[in-house]
Amino acid sequence: MKEKFLTDLKQALNQASVDQVEEILKLYASRFDLGYEAGMTDEEIIEILGSVEDIVTGYTQRETLKNKYSITLELALFSDFEIVRSKNSGIEFDIEKKALDFIEIIRDENQISLKPKELKNGSMFMKHGRFDGRMYVGEDVEIESLVVNNYSADLKVASLSGNIFVFSNKSGDIHFNDIEAKEKVVLNNVSGDSKFNKVVSPLFMVHTVSGDTIIQELVCDQGKMSIVSGDVTIYHSNDASYVVNCVSGDFKVKNEIDAEKIKFSALSGECYVGGKLLKKSFTAQIHDAFKDIKFS
Secondary structure, three states: OHHHHHHHHHHHHHHOOOOOHHHHHHHHHHHHHHHHHOOOOHHHHHHHHOOHHHHHHHHHHHHHHHOEEEEEEEEOOEEEEEEEEEOOOOEEEEEOHHHHHOEEEEEEOOEEEEEEOOOOOOHHHHHHOOEEEEEEEEOOOEEEEEEEEEOOOEEEEOOEEEEEEEEEEOOOOEEEEEEEEEEEEEEEEOOOOEEEEEEEEEEEEEEEOOOOEEEEEEEEEEEEEEEOOOOEEEOOEOOOEEEEEEOOOOEEEOOOOOHHHEEEEEOOOOEEEOOEEEEOOHHHHHHHHHOOOOOO
16 A cells, blocks of 8 residues: 555655655655554554645645745845846845945845844945845745835835735836736835836735836736826726825826716825826815905
């Protein structure tokens, strides 16, 4: 029964494309040997080991887990940074050699973080200036979460899919290709312009203090926009529900969508849908109310 069990296990592992099959078979063969030393029969050993199906399921779940990554990027020391796709596996970085004196990459199982080192002498960095860098995302990678804190770098992001994406930008321009999220995409922008080619996500959130946000195509269930200054322009949207709060700046959806699903409020700024003015700001409404009043 031992040989049949190991043969069936090998076949099932190969069919499931599990890595290191020979090492796994050696492990289970050794467990049979330990059982024999304890005076157990093949039937008793197999009962303890479990079925071939359960063993293979356990390994495939581990393989799936291995490819899920939670990534945090602190880009304080970069002037340019790119996130690109790769035909290799896993997550890799390409960073200038001199930058490694100031930047560290920490890998803890499936959590990866890139951040500045704590330096006693900060003036050392000032002599070298800022750096360029890249992060390569392999074909086998599933992104559980990607959090990017950008300070002044120009950031380019390739087409990515995953669960959660959060981009915070203090200064600098960001260009996104296609972003597809199972849960949400969040953009927090202090200054600088942001451009998305396509976003697919149940929830899309934009909080911007200054700078324009442009989305060529947006597919979402709900969009939440908080705008202090600058315009948010969506060239093509599905019939999503929008909640938009503006201090200044316009919210524009270039194509026709259900205007009843848009809740818009603004101190200064206006809302356009399909090229038509949908709602005026509070300031504009006050102006309209008083423009025909004559005081004697």
